[in-house]
Amino acid sequence: MATVRKNQARLSKDEWQALIAAIDAARKRNAKKPTYQDFVGVHVEAMVGAGMHTWGVHSMAGMRGRNFLAWHRWYLLQFERRLQDEDPDIAIPYWDWIADPSIPGELNRGAELRRWRINRSWDPTFLPERADITRALRREKFGPFQLRLEGEHGTVHVAVGGQMGTERSPADPLFWLHHANVDRLWTRWQERHPRARPSNSSEELKPKPLFGVKVSETLKPSALGYRYG
Numbered sequence: 327m328a329t330v331r332k333n334q335a336r337l338s339k340d341e342w343q344a345l346i347a348a349i350d351a352a353r354k355r356n357a358k359k360p361t362y363q364d365f366v367g368v369h370v371e372a373m374v375g376a377g378m379h380t381w382g383v384h385s386m387a388g389m390r391g392r393n394f395l396a397w398h399r400w401y402l403l404q405f406e407r408r409l410q411d412e413d414p415d416i417a418i419p420y421w422d423w424i425a426d427p428s429i430p431g432e433l434n435r436g437a438e439l440r441r442w443r444i445n446r447s448w449d450p451t452f453l454p455e456r457a458d459i460t461r462a463l464r465r466e467k468f469g470p471f472q473l474r475l476e477g478e479h480g481t482v483h484v485a486v487g488g489q490m491g492t493e494r495s496p497a498d499p500l501f502w503l504h505h506a507n508v509d510r511l512w513t514r515w516q517e518r519h520p521r522a523r524p525s526n527s528s529e530e531l532k533p534k535p536l537f538g539v540k541v542s543e544t545l546k547p548s549a550l551g552y553r554y555g
Contacts, residue, residue: 329406329552331506334419334430342432345419348412349499353442358411360536365405366496368536372397373493381532385476390469394476395512396524396544397531402505403550404536405496420506420554423482424456433500444498447487454478463515468522471515479508510554513547 337345353362372383383398385391402418409416421430427450439445458478465471482504483490489497496502516522527542547553 328548329410329417330555331417331510331552332419332555333425334421334432334503335426337419337432341419344413345409345416346432346438346499348409348416350441351412352408360404360408364536365401365408366494368401368533369496370493371533377532382526382529385473390473391476392469392472392524392526393529393531393541395472395509396541397537398505399509399512399544399547399550400531400537400539402502402509403552405502406552417552418502418506420510421500421503422507422510423453423485423504424459427453429486429500430503433503442497442499445488446490446498449485449487452481452485454481459511463511463518466519466522468519468524471522472512472524475508475511475515479504509547513554516545 332341349362351357371377372381373386377383378387379389381397382389382392383394385394406416406418409418429446429448459475462471462474462478465474483495486498486500486504489495490501490504523545524541527540527545529541531537531539531541531544544550
């Protein structure tokens with residue numbers, strides 16, 4: 327049965343509690359690997375470490391993020407699977423910041439933020455508008471679509487601020503809901519452009535062991551065992 331990623335606005339209280347409990351379990355000092363901090367470390371490496379100029383994860387320092395969508399799709403999936411080690415019913419919800427331009431309340435409580443050592447400088451005026459996303463979805467070729475969506479995604483990181491505005495953005499659990507929405511938008515674009523493909527489909531995503539799959543292996547959510555509901 328496929329994992330169904332729901333809109334966070336439709337999660338029940340029990341589903342929120344289960345998600346937060348799984349996140350807490352992965353963050354424990356003696357947690358099984360990969361730990362939550364292992365996931366954060368990989369993202370740091372992709373943004374400011376050795377992977378910055380070779381993995382093609384982000385558009386920065388004059389480099390196009392050729393693997394932005396594929397890399398983050400696989401990254402999100404591996405994190406979801408890690409949480410499912412704690413609770414097999416877990417599915418990462420998505421935060422639709424166009425329909426709901428406020429931080430989900432269940433991830434914005436003082437007790438959790440203090441426990442996770444998260445700070446934010448929330449300013450919703452930086453969020454993209456519906457027209458911005460519509461323009462991105464209208465792009466016919468994968469490369470321009472990916473670059474446009476990456477740019478809009480970046481404004482959400484800026485709007486949230488704190489760790490979300492740094493290379494350590496996955497330290498804030500809101501990161502995963504944000505990227506689930508980015509992935510959902512890519513999925514929608516794929517449905518409209520079923521023949522469109524990245525030009526580097528044979529490239530292997532790095533690093534191993536968390537990655538080590540080809541871009542082509544990330545292109546079908548149904549084959550990866552999930553869908554958006």
